[in-house]
Amino acid sequence: MWGWRPRTARPSARCPAGRCGVAEPYYADEHVTLYHGDCRDILAEVGSVDIVVTDPPYSTGRSESEFAATGNIAVALHMASELAPVMAVFGTSSGRGIEFVRSSVRKLPHNRTLAWHRAYVNSPAAGPWRWDLVLIHVFGRGSFGRPESSSLIQTDGTKSLALETGHRSPVPVRVMGWIYEPFAPGVLLDPFAGSGSALIAARNAGARAIGIEIEERYCEIIARRLSQGTLDFDPIGDEAA
Numbered sequence: 001m002w003g004w005r006p007r008t009a010r011p012s013a014r015c016p017a018g019r020c021g022v023a024e025p026y027y028a029d030e031h032v033t034l035y036h037g038d039c040r041d042i043l044a045e046v047g048s049v050d051i052v053v054t055d056p057p058y059s060t061g062r063s064e065s066e067f068a069a070t071g072n073i074a075v076a077l078h079m080a081s082e083l084a085p086v087m088a089v090f091g092t093s094s095g096r097g098i099e100f101v102r103s104s105v106r107k108l109p110h111n112r113t114l115a116w117h118r119a120y121v122n123s124p125a126a127g128p129w130r131w132d133l134v135l136i137h138v139f140g141r142g143s144f145g146r147p148e149s150s151s152l153i154q155t156d157g158t159k160s161l162a163l164e165t166g167h168r169s170p171v172p173v174r175v176m177g178w179i180y181e182p183f184a185p186g187v188l189l190d191p192f193a194g195s196g197s198a199l200i201a202a203r204n205a206g207a208r209a210i211g212i213e214i215e216e217r218y219c220e221i222i223a224r225r226l227s228q229g230t231l232d233f234d235p236i237g238d239e240a241a
């Protein structure tokens with residue numbers, strides 16, 4: 001069962017009412033524990049995990065407040081990097097996006113960059129190339145074992161997945177599984193859980209996962225997907241993301 005239950009009082013500047021669910025999970029089953037709140041508050045209470053897989057909510061950086069928000073993401077990425085030996089962070093393919101992720105995760109060495117090609121993505125941004133390539137920067141030391149998969153994955157757009165889940169920027173579970181499965185059954189952490197696709201990928205591999213999501217409506221989506229035993233909503237024939 002899930003549902004909002006007020007956390008034990010611990011108000012903070014980001015959570016003045018002390019209702020951000022640190023002490024008490026929003027949802028828990030034998031595989032997944034989900035917290036509702038700001039990951040910068042909750043990460044301090046999460047112990048060590050085996051891998052962080054996360055897709056932060058990047059802004060365009062066009063205004064001061066958006067830069068401030070991006071600074072908050074950097075803080076969260078740094079905190080998460082202290083909890084795991086391996087971290088996979090989604091980012092844009094812009095030079096600034098690449099620099100941002102690399103400078104936020106300073107504790108772990110940059111090991112590999114993987115690429116997710118989302119076909120048919122339309123982008124209003126200027127430039128001759130579409131924003132249809134998502135880079136996933138993998139941090140951590142040493143070899144990650146025998147190479148079994150390509151470092152490139154391709155899917156259709158994510159518009160139908162967004163309609164299915166109710167989240168505006170979901171990642172297909174198949175993409176999360178491609179990143180996570182070499183590390184199964186390690187415990188996965190996603191501090192920007194969104195619609196919960198990384199958590200579902202770990203659950204599908206029989207592993208445990210911890211998620212954090214600041215928007216309660218997205219926590220509901222995650223809880224619903226997990227309760228339904230949904231394996232994936234991979235879109236077919238999508239036209240735009």
Ligand SMILES: C[S@@+](CC[C@H](N)C(=O)[O-])C[C@H]1O[C@@H](n2cnc3c(N)ncnc32)[C@H](O)[C@@H]1O
Nearest residue numbers: 038039055057170171192194195196197213214
């Ligand atoms: C790009 S989405 C993640 C999508 C996810 N990978 C999926 O497959 O659905 C980023 C998520 O981070 C959440 N978020 C933003 N700031 C947060 C914070 N400080 N703590 C926790 N979650 C946050 C947003 O509400 C959003 O759902």
